[in-house]
Amino acid sequence: MDSNPFLNLLKRGSNVAGSAALVLLCVHLYAAFFVAPEEVVQGAIQRIFYVHVPAAVNAFLAFIVAGIGSVAYLWNRGRAWDATAVASAEVGVFWGAIVLITGPLWAKPVWGAWWTWDARLTSTLILWLTFVAYRLVRELAGGGEKGARFAAILAIVGTLNIPFVRISTEKFRTLHPGNVAKAGLDPTMHKVLFLGMGTFFLFTLFLLGKRILLEELRDRRLAIELEGS
Template sequence: MKQGSTRGLPGWRFAQGVGALAGVVMAIALYMAFVYAPADALQGDVQRIFYLHVPMAWVAFLAFFVTFIGGIGYLWKRHRGWDQLARASAEIGLVFTTIVLLSGSLWGKPIWGTWWTWDARLTTTLLLWFIYLAYFMLRSYVSDPERAARYAAVLGIFGFIDVPIIYKSVDWWRTLHPGPVVSTGGAAMPGSMVVTLLVALAATTLIYAYMLYQRFWIERTKDEIADYHYRLYERQLAREMREGASV
């Protein structure tokens, strides 16, 4: 395996297939978003941001759910693989949440007349972003890897509580943010828009799966390199102690 490459790792060929499929489905989703789906009767073409914004939000929630599961797995089993999975997924979730906030602002300016408003859903989403930013800050400030993993697992578990709050915020509080586009009462938009949304969601999910594979193995490799350097340090220290004792 070449340095810096995941070639030859378990599941590599499958992951490459997922990555290729993600590219194809995303190309289809972009075509549908800009050509196939009609312009919204009230919002016009700015509504097309919705086909990026909503899938990114859904998959960000999925990423933080995986971090939640990884945190539970690490606290239960104390196996480093669970922590590697949790932090790989949290990193992707943080990136996707950033895109959600930015795309929401791009939509909000022409529709609401402002880049930002302290709406319940926007505020709770921003809180989620800060929680997982703190997740990585915590890991960087705690020098002991095991303690960092343990503290981060707890934060990742409790931080996920904000996800259902975000989802239900439009029901619990008065909010400017649009309600669910698909609910038990049926879709709140034409079928062509629903199909476009579902294709975009599939593309984003595939991208997440591919990125998670890549990030997981990067995190595992980083830990292996850190372990190797620590073993070298121990050997060097032991050799210096033996040489000092023999003098």
């Protein structure tokens, strides 16, 4: 591995991103709790927003990268593309789980219900389920080239499905705070939100790098096993 400059870069890059994310996470948590002003109507619970929104942005980003990586993989069958796709699909499922947990925690006191079949909730859940199925397909197909190929098809179709899910769910009335809330946001709140997005993005890069390296390790183990048998 150490002879490969790309993997070396990946290793060093993900370590740098991970360290930076760790430091920034402390700053971000401090800012979210003590610097950002208290929301007038919702009170302290609104602060979950500094975790929820950055996680959602990173989840969607990761799913789109998984879709692009899958197209590239079917196109040229490069193992690196497949590793990128599977890594981002998993990172997306991780952030998606955080979104789906923090959302109801906020919704219960503010909306009075853990869950509503609101447009954004429904579309996030559907997308998340698609990429959970992605993981399952890979696992059940027994890994290797075949699993990668089948999973890539699913990731592409799942990504194509995103606009349809958004449009069809948004046709209902939606309760979710959207662009209106953003426009009227306090400047300090905005800064803390962007800090959160940046921090989580670095963490995404860290996870992606480590997960791609893990795929490479698996390949090497497989190669050694094949040599031995």
